[in-house]
Amino acid sequence: MVEAEDYCKQRDPKRENLYFATGYGLIQCFKGLMSFEDEDLLSGLNYVREGNIVANRHRKPSASLPTRLAGLVLGSLNTSGVGWIKNMTPVERHAELVYAESLFEKALLGIVYSGDWLAFIKEALNMRTTINIYRQLGKYIETMDAEAEARGEGPEDKSIDPHFRSGVYLGVGMSNVILSLMPSKLLTVIELFGYRGDRHTGLTYLMKSGGWSADSDTPAVSLEQEGIRRPMCDMALLLFHLVLSSITFDGVDIEMAQKILDYNVKRYPNGVFFLFGQGRMALCRGRPAEAIKYYTKAVEAQNQYRNMYHISHWEIAVANLALWDVSASLTYWRMLSDDATWSKATYTYGVAACLLQLGGDEERAEAAKLMNKVPGMRQRIAGKSIPLEKFIARKARKFQDQGGRLALPALELAYIFLAIARSPRNIIMTKMLPPIEELLTKLKQHKSNPSAYEGGRGYWDDLCLAHFLKGICLRYVAYPDADAVIDPDEKIAIAQADAQRDALSSFEAVFADGGRITLDHHLIYYAHYEYGRLLACKGDKQGAREHLELVMSGKPLEGPAGNRKGKYSLENALHVRTHAALEALDHKTRL
Known part of the structure; x- marks a missing residue:
């Protein structure tokens, strides 16, 4: 550049x-x-x-x-x-x-x-x-x-001329894709002005620039025939299939992304974007260790723009959470906290969450200092708070209210950043589930007298969080992500049917005790979303639809004893994902 x-x-x-x-x-x-x-x-x-x-x-x-x-x-x-x-x-x-x-x-x-x-x-x-x-x-x-x-x-x-044609394909394609990703409430307003986004039309336009098709592994448009914006069309396609696929399902085609990536890596072997794309592809395939290698190459490929390192550093931090190497993840959260400027609050919380997860007096003391800073680091875009920063600010205040304690903070962060979804099943079974079971054992000891748990603060929130994270882990053991490549030699110490049963039971435990949650009300809504996805995986599409529509209904799901005021954390993000899941429910076997 x-x-x-x-x-x-x-x-x-x-x-x-x-x-x-x-x-x-x-x-x-x-x-x-x-x-x-x-x-x-x-x-x-x-x-x-x-x-x-x-x-x-x-x-x-x-x-x-x-x-x-x-x-x-x-x-x-x-x-x-x-x-x-x-x-x-x-x-x-x-x-x-x-x-x-x-x-x-x-x-x-x-x-x-x-x-x-x-x-x-x-x-x-x-x-x-x-x-x-x-x-x-x-x-x-x-x-x-x-x-x-x-x-x-x-x-x-x-x-x-091809330069004009490729530019129009890029503009029409991206505008259609962007409009199709809008939340349903906002989309209703946009449609009043006559604007609609057809995702498949948009993707078709983007593929036209290079002549990509499902029938061929190579593009139909040669180097001599391509327009100046053709590489940007390819980059837009990779961005959709490999990054935006985290919030949507319809139209996502990892195999097409692989073709585009293979072609461009040969053409630009040291291109930072395509090295990053290889890392993202490995992560989507459930191979975080391989992803880290590509992200590291992307960092080493250029030294002119340090800000471009931060994208790879973020991904490496998340990939290390997928490997449940909390110490390695901490290293990259520290790098981001020191150098990056996109979201100082998020990076600082990432450092604090890893320190708390690792334990130790010095780590807790440093985490406490960082948590005090997090709420004051929030930014605003278009006059609105960034939802993720609002969530972590609430977590930081909860840490202070509970006397310097949070339950499974790094594992909760791993869920939010989809690290659990990208994690190999043996990592989930041997590294992620044990701390959850340890917390559940501790909570069980106070079942008859919750007020004796940690000074009487946070019993029901921690119980629901532990059950929720257990359900997530077992869901991905029973049904790995649809694009994950499973190691044929991998041996799991639990049968699929047992993992599925226990995952459903864990989410149902959240439903049962959700009305007693004090602060983390979002867990109930996310549990219904994940429960619906799990039902879809096992073939119960009607049951899946009921739970997904319940999330979109806007009804309070805490029950009569609920004490939530206003919106719950990360509500808009959940609505985007739930809307996407409902759209894909009839033609996707796994969500």
């Missing part, structure tokens, strides 16, 4: 060229989002604005108001839509595309930098303009291709 940045400076030092200006702005946008520092975000915003101004200067001038009004009556005037784009010169069409791209970057940076609702509304309107432009450009390409085919000139219009 340093070479690309220098090249843009050398070829267009005044940033007057359409593509050099927007290319330089894109690099600065990426750097700003990597560091999250106000100075970098503001710098990125200014350069993106410059690129946007250059693009706007090359766009086809809008028709006058009287002409647009006349165009509503006389379609032949072509004042909008496909006809308007047909009358543009090639430069004007490229400018229209670049304008949409830079407007999207500007909106993204503006929301992150300002952090208030007014800016969010303003930039949301820019997003709306971007989507409208992409939709019109997409219709233009469809129309031109259909006309070319009708003339017998092939499936694609040869007059449209």
Whole structure:
């Protein structure tokens, strides 16, 4: 990326060229989002604005108001839509595309930098303009291709250059995918304005850029034929299949991701993004040790942008939790806490949680100091708190209220970051379940007198947490993640039927005692979600639907004795996942 940045400076030092200006702005946008520092975000915003101004200067001038009004009556005037784009010169069409791209970057940076609702509304309107432009450009390409085919000139219009085509595919594809990932409540509002996101259409557009198909392991579009944005389309596909797959199911295709990854790794053997993709693929396959090797290579591949290390450091911290190597995970949480700026509260809590899990007087003393700092480290984006930071701030306050104690903090963090889902089954059985059983044994000793447990604070919360985590662990022993590669020589000391039965019993224990929870009310809702997923795995789709719909219903699930006020922790994240599970329930055998 340093070479690309220098090249843009050398070829267009005044940033007057359409593509050099927007290319330089894109690099600065990426750097700003990597560091999250106000100075970098503001710098990125200014350069993106410059690129946007250059693009706007090359766009086809809008028709006058009287002409647009006349165009509503006389379609032949072509004042909008496909006809308007047909009358543009090639430069004007490229400018229209670049304008949409830079407007999207500007909106993204503006929301992150300002952090208030007014800016969010303003930039949301820019997003709306971007989507409208992409939709019109997409219709233009469809129309031109259909006309070319009708003339017998092939499936694609040869007059449209591949760079423009790949840019439109990227924009139309990503806008469809992003809209399809919106929470159901927000999606209802968006649809009122005429916007819908078709995920499969979006993925098809992204695959068109490289000519990817399920029938072939290699792309149909050669290096000589590809457009300049084709690698970005491949990166977008990998991002969806390997990263966004953690919050959705429909459309996820790990085998397709493997094809795209294999092709690009050969092409860019030291490319940081694709090394990271290999690590992410290994993690999705349930091979965290292999993932750590690739993430380490990604760190070693470049030394110009230290902020890019932090992505790999985060993943290594999570992968080590999947191996239940808490000491190794602690090392990387410390690195993030010292250097990274995205979420100081999360990194600091990660350090504290690992220290508490390891135990020891010195570790507890250091953890106590860190927990005191966590609530004050929270950030706001678009005027709203970050849900994960809100959750860990609640955990930090709970630690203080309970006199410096939390139950299984690192294992709970492992669940939230999907480390348990990526963990090999022998690790779950031999390393994760023992501390849970130890806590349950301790809790059982106070069953007749809960007030005698840890000074009378947190008995029911800890009991439900222990049962919940036990259910999660046994669920992944009975039914590993759908994309996990199981070692054929792996031997598990429990039968699938027994693991399934005990997992169901553990979640049912959460339902039974959930009404007595004092603080961690989210456990009840997450237990219904995981119970529904487990039922789906065993083939009971009707039962699964009932529990998943219960989560989406908005009804309080704590029972008459519940004392929750307001929203429970990580509520929106759960709704996104539950909505995705309901969508995939009829055509996925395992959620």
